[in-house]
Every structure is written in structure tokens, then in C-alpha cells.
Amino acid sequence: MTHRAADDHYQVLGVAPDAGADEVRAAWRFAIEAFHPDRYTSPEQAERAHLMAARVNAAWEVLGDPARRRRYDLSRPSADEPAAHLEVPCPQCLGRCGVPDGGGRPVLVRCPSCRGAFRAYVGATLVGRPHLVWRGLRARHVLVLLDASGAMHEVVSRKLPGELGMVEGETVTVVCTPRRGHARYLIVHGRSTDIGWRVG
Ligand SMILES: [Zn+2]
CATH class of the missing domain: 1.10.287.110 (DnaJ domain)
Known part of the structure; x- marks a missing residue:
């Protein structure tokens, strides 16, 4: 950015x-x-x-x-330049939604198909490794994300597939559920490909 x-x-x-x-x-x-x-x-x-x-x-x-x-x-100098866009699935209808590169900041996305609104962290940096917290009898994973401005954000995830093997410094995009704002999709941006999981 x-x-x-x-x-x-x-x-x-x-x-x-x-x-x-x-x-x-x-x-x-x-x-x-x-x-x-x-x-x-x-x-x-x-x-x-x-x-x-x-x-x-x-x-x-x-x-x-x-x-x-x-x-x-x-x-505006960049008005005629195409903005970097990524497409993520809508957490409600799975419709494809273009999201602006928010530099890891939370952006509010409006789904063009169902008009539902949800939050996404696009291109955030993972801080540390996800840690477990207990909500009643249920374990939840907490991801700490760093955005381009240096602000940190915590996102709660129900699942965290072992294949993810997430490490410090990984670039990730998190699509949140519309109501509770928990993680629904987690996308890890690799050097050549992006890999996504449903985690909630
Ligand atoms: Zn939708």
C-alpha cells in the first residue's frame, strides 16, 4: 500500500x-x-x-x-487508477463481494446480491499465534491482527483448521459474521496463491 x-x-x-x-x-x-x-x-x-x-x-x-x-x-491524484480489489464470499449468501484493500483495517462491506452488511479485515498482519480463550464451556481462538497504521484488532474464531499452521507475520483477510462480528472466512495470502477456510 x-x-x-x-x-x-x-x-x-x-x-x-x-x-x-x-x-x-x-x-x-x-x-x-x-x-x-x-x-x-x-x-x-x-x-x-x-x-x-x-x-x-x-x-x-x-x-x-x-x-x-x-x-x-x-x-484526487489516483481517481483514474484502478484500486486494488479482492473478492470475498458474503457470509450470508456466498455472493461475491469486491472489497477495498483496507490495509488490514476493518472495512464495512455491502453485499451486492443480498444487500447485507458485514465487516472484513483485508490484508492484515497476524501478530503472534492465535491463542485459546474459554467462553463458558467452549474454546474459541483469538486472532490478533495488525493494520497498516499500526492499530491492533482482535477477532474471535470458532474453528482454526490445523492445516492453517498460521505463523507470526502472515498476511490474512478475515470476513466476519454480520451479527456477532466473529470470523466466518479466513484467507491466508501466500506468495503465489490465497487459501481460504470457513472457520465459523
Ligand atoms: Zn450476500
Whole structure:
């Protein structure tokens, strides 16, 4: 991901440049919630969340105002370059959904087939190895993901196939269930191929 793309308002909100006003607003509200410093326990994480929230609000100030958004679109250097896209299955209907490369940040995806919304972490870096936690009598795997801005995210997964053999530093994409936000599909990006599993 280039420095320019990382500073792009659309990338910050995780929406496509042709996203409608409602979609932009929904993405902003989602991101503000996701980066609320109170959600993070360590001071470092809270500080990073605070910085991300500032970028999210800066993006919203421009994209949330029709006149400012038009001016920004005209001045945007990458407007005529195709964005890097990946397709993931919708957790509800299995329809194919194009997702923006969020640099591992949580992006809100709207399925073009069933119109359902779900969250995905695209191109995140796995931190450490997945660890087990107990929820009542059930064991769950917790994956810690690092995004391009240095913020960490935890995702709960019901299963973790042994074939995955996930190691520190692996690049992964996680598609979350619409309701609970747990992992539904896990895609490991290899050097030449991507391998995906259903994990929840
Ligand atoms: Zn769908």
C-alpha cells in the first residue's frame, strides 16, 4: 500500500470512490465506533485509536459535505487508477463481494446480491499465534491482527483448521459474521496463491 493511498479519504473510511452518501455516513459511524479509544485497554492502543479516529473524522469532514467531496474528487491524484480489489464470499449468501484493500483495517462491506452488511479485515498482519480463550464451556481462538497504521484488532474464531499452521507475520483477510462480528472466512495470502477456510 502506498503512502498516498493510506492518506486517501476513501481508503480511510474503507469505501469505494463511487459510494453513495448513505454508505459513506455508515462507514464513518462504523469507523468512529471501531476506533473509540475506550475500546482499547493499553495506552498505546488507545493512542493509536485516537490517531485513527482523527483521520476518520478528517475524511468525513470532506466526504460528508457534497461540495467539498466534489472538489476533493477532482483533485484526487489516483481517481483514474484502478484500486486494488479482492473478492470475498458474503457470509450470508456466498455472493461475491469486491472489497477495498483496507490495509488490514476493518472495512464495512455491502453485499451486492443480498444487500447485507458485514465487516472484513483485508490484508492484515497476524501478530503472534492465535491463542485459546474459554467462553463458558467452549474454546474459541483469538486472532490478533495488525493494520497498516499500526492499530491492533482482535477477532474471535470458532474453528482454526490445523492445516492453517498460521505463523507470526502472515498476511490474512478475515470476513466476519454480520451479527456477532466473529470470523466466518479466513484467507491466508501466500506468495503465489490465497487459501481460504470457513472457520465459523
Ligand atoms: Zn450476500
